[in-house]
Amino acid sequence: GAGVSQSPRYKVAKRGRDVALRCDSISGHVTLYWYRQTLGQGSEVLTYSQSDAQRDKSGRPSGRFSAERPEKSVSTLKIQRTEQGDSAVYLCASATRIRSRGSYEQYFGPGTRLTVT
Template identity: 90%
Template sequence: GAGVSQSPRYKVAKRGRDVALRCDSISGHVTLYWYRQTLGQGSEVLTYSQSDAQRDKSGRPSGRFSAERPERSVSTLKIQRTEQGDSAVYLCASSSGAPLEAFFGQGTRLTVV
């Protein structure tokens, strides 16, 4: 079956605008993660959610980042009032449980101009 899929692959946003990034995880996976990957800073966790939790916000102190999970295998990462520092690759990953493997999407490259 299909792996983790993210859309769009590339996104350009004007500073101050809100953006939404989509992740379709693997059916049956209960845990879903959002990470931000930047050069020199590796991958930092933004949010994670388990089971049917629709909203979870953790890891990143800024309230501008949030994730919603309208369906168990779909998550939307929302970034409010984007800043140039938000330019990065955003990775989604899902896992069927721990301590098992997390499967990653190909990422969405966000550029804030």
């Protein structure tokens, strides 16, 4: 594909339920990040994984958030026992090193807007 895609784009969940958000990253990209974006508070990294292992390097908050990498270009962010404070936009970013430019670049998906009621 041309870029990073995320599904669903919108999700409504009842408090206490588990949700799973999907990200299809760019083929060949090594690292995949999940960020949570809250308007007025910026974005924070939740977790990231590298393709050499299905490792979930959890950021903040820990515990209820985890990511799985069933395929190298697919990641699923799982949120357990959702809380109203989890309402936010969840952004996936696919990252790779561009050797010709000597840079490390992240490409973002459109996000999934989660509303916990």
